[in-house]
Amino acid sequence: MSKLTDQIFKIKRKMWLSKIRKKIKNKNFTIISNNCTAGFIYHDLGLKFLTPTINLFIRTDEYITFISDLKYYLSSSLIEDKTKKVGYPVGILKSNNKKKPDIHIYFNHYKTFKDAKDKWEERKKRINFDNICYIMDFYDNSYDVKLIDSFNKLKLRNKIVLLHNSNIHKKNSFCFKYVEDEIPNGKLFLFTGLTGKRNMDEFDYVEFINNIKKED
Numbered sequence: 001m002s003k004l005t006d007q008i009f010k011i012k013r014k015m016w017l018s019k020i021r022k023k024i025k026n027k028n029f030t031i032i033s034n035n036c037t038a039g040f041i042y043h044d045l046g047l048k049f050l051t052p053t054i055n056l057f058i059r060t061d062e063y064i065t066f067i068s069d070l071k072y073y074l075s076s077s078l079i080e081d082k083t084k085k086v087g088y089p090v091g092i093l094k095s096n097n098k099k100k101p102d103i104h105i106y107f108n109h110y111k112t113f114k115d116a117k118d119k120w121e122e123r124k125k126r127i128n129f130d131n132i133c134y135i136m137d138f139y140d141n142s143y144d145v146k147l148i149d150s151f152n153k154l155k156l157r158n159k160i161v162l163l164h165n166s167n168i169h170k171k172n173s174f175c176f177k178y179v180e181d182e183i184p185n186g187k188l189f190l191f192t193g194l195t196g197k198r199n200m201d202e203f204d205y206v207e208f209i210n211n212i213k214k215e216d
Contacts, residue, residue: 005194012196021046023206030132031209032070034063036109037135037162040189040198041205052124055109056116060136060143064150066093066103067134073103074124080113089113091120133158133212135205137188140165148173158212162188162203174203 030050031038035057042049052074058066066073073093081090081104089110093103107116136151138161148161148170163175178199179187188200 009191009194009196012194013191014196016196016201017044017046020044020201020206024209026131026210026212028128028131029209029212030126030128031135032067032132033135033137034058034060035137036189037137037200040200041135041209044198045206048126049123050126050128052120052127054119054123056105056107058103058105060138060147062101062103063136064147064154065101067156068154069100071129072097072100074127076103078105078117078120080117089116091116130214131212132215133160133209135160135162137162138164140168145170155216157215158208160208162200176200176202178202 024045024047027045027047028050031041031053032051033053036055038051039049039054042051042054073095076093076095078091079094081092084090084104086106086108089107089112091105091107091113093105095102105116105120107113110116110119134154134156136159138148140163145168148168151159151161152170152172159172161170161173163170163173164179166175166177168175176188176199178192188198190199191197192199192201
C-alpha cells in the first residue's frame, strides 16, 4: 500500500468499526464458533472474549458433537495430543463416557499447549449461557454437506451456518458471494480493498447477535 491508500484504508476502517459498534446493542453475548470467526467478531466490536473458541479451529464433525452437549465437553479435561505433528499445539477434550467421542481442538494461533490451555480455561468461565449463539463456518470442499443437516437438527435456538457455495441451500444459513468458484479457506477474514470491511462483513452478524434469544 502507498501512504495515500493506507490512509484511506485506515479512515474507512475506523468509520466501519464505529458504525457496527454503535449498532450492537447486545454486548454480553457468547459465540461458540468452529474457527476464528468468534475472535474476529469480538475484536471488531471492541468487546471482551466471552468464549473459549478463540484463535483455534475444530473439525466440523467434531464441532457439531461438541455443541450438542456443550456443558459436558466444557467440563471435560483438556489434555495435549502429542501424536499430531502440525506445527502448533493440539488439545483433546477427553470424554469419560464411551458413548461420547473425544473432541480435538486445534490451537493454530498459539505457541505452546500451556498458553492455549490457560486461555481455554480462563475464557470458558466467562460463557453466558443465557445469551449464547453458535456460528459454524462451513467449507463444502472439505466436509460432507449432510453435516449441515446434523447441525440444523440440534435443538439450539441461535445458530447459523456460513456457506461459501451458492449451490447449497439450507435453513439457518448465510451464503457469501465473494468466494464464487474459489476455495474459501481463510478468506473470510481478509479485507475487501479499501472499504475497511472484511469479507465476513457481508453477513450482518450484528443483527444476528442483537436478536439472540434465550435457549429453552
